[in-house]
Amino acid sequence: MKSIRDENCRTELIGRINNLTTDAKPAWGKMSVEQMLSHLVQSHEMPFASSVPDTSNWMSRNVIKTLVVYLLPVPKGVPTPAELNQQEKGRPPQGIDMDKAMAIEWINKLGTIPADHDCLAHPFFGKLSAKQWALLAHKHIDHHLRQFGA
Numbered sequence: 130m131k132s133i134r135d136e137n138c139r140t141e142l143i144g145r146i147n148n149l150t151t152d153a154k155p156a157w158g159k160m161s162v163e164q165m166l167s168h169l170v171q172s173h174e175m176p177f178a179s180s181v182p183d184t185s186n187w188m189s190r191n192v193i194k195t196l197v198v199y200l201l202p203v204p205k206g207v208p209t210p211a212e213l214n215q216q217e218k219g220r221p222p223q224g225i226d227m228d229k230a231m232a233i234e235w236i237n238k239l240g241t242i243p244a245d246h247d248c249l250a251h252p253f254f255g256k257l258s259a260k261q262w263a264l265l266a267h268k269h270i271d272h273h274l275r276q277f278g279a
Contacts, residue, residue, distance in 0.1 A: 130199070131271070133240035134263040142270050143233050145279040151225050153277040157205045164215035165273050166228035171213060171220040172269060173235035176248035176262045180220075181212040183252050190255035197254070198265050203272035210252070232270075239266055 131138050146166075153162040160168065174180065197203070211217040222228055239262060242248075246259040257265065 130264055131267045132260070132263045133236055133267050133270070134244075134260065136240075138267055139236055139240045142236060142267070142274065145274045146229055146232055146236075146270075149225070149229065149274075149277060149279050153279070155276050156278065158276060160215060160276075161222075162277050163222035163225050163228065164219075165277060166225065166232055167215050167220050167222040168209075168213060169270060169273060170228055170231045170235060171215075173232070173239055173266055175251065176239060176242075176246075176257070176259070179249055181210055181252040183250065184210065185251070185253050185255045189253050194251075194254035194257075197268075198257070198261050203268050205276075236266070236270070239263060 133139050133142065149162055149166070151162060155161075155165075171180065209219075211219075213219050215222065223231070239259075242259050244259050248257060248259055248262050250256045251262075251265075254265075
């Protein structure tokens with residue numbers, strides 16, 4: 130499974146991020162490329178800083194988490210919580226160059242933390258290990274880069 134704990138996977142994702150331009154159009158969804166990058170920055174702060182309320186339940190913590198982290202690709206069209214939606218209450222974009230740099234910084238930070246790092250819980254999936262966060266991050270980043278043809 131691809132993970133941002135793998136340096137080659139990080140390098141590949143970072144190259145794809147660096148290839149994004151402001152005129153990239155989404156193949157699905159409503160976000161602009163700037164909003165998507167801001168969404169990635171905010172999403173990858175979550176293992177370290179809580180910014181989204183816990184909406185998890187038994188099913189999301191015990192069944193859906195396993196499916197999404199280990200088995201299924203991130204589906205298109207899943208509703209994003211308002212706090213992570215850059216068209217609602219999410220982190221405002223700071224400019225494509227700034228958000229590219231910050232997304233890359235967070236990829237490297239999350240990808241290199243010790244495996245036993247005590248990460249904060251995910252607001253939908255509950256407690257995730259550093260390894261699980263890294264698997265989920267790779268899937269999430271890849272999903273949005275494919276959304277913009279990168």
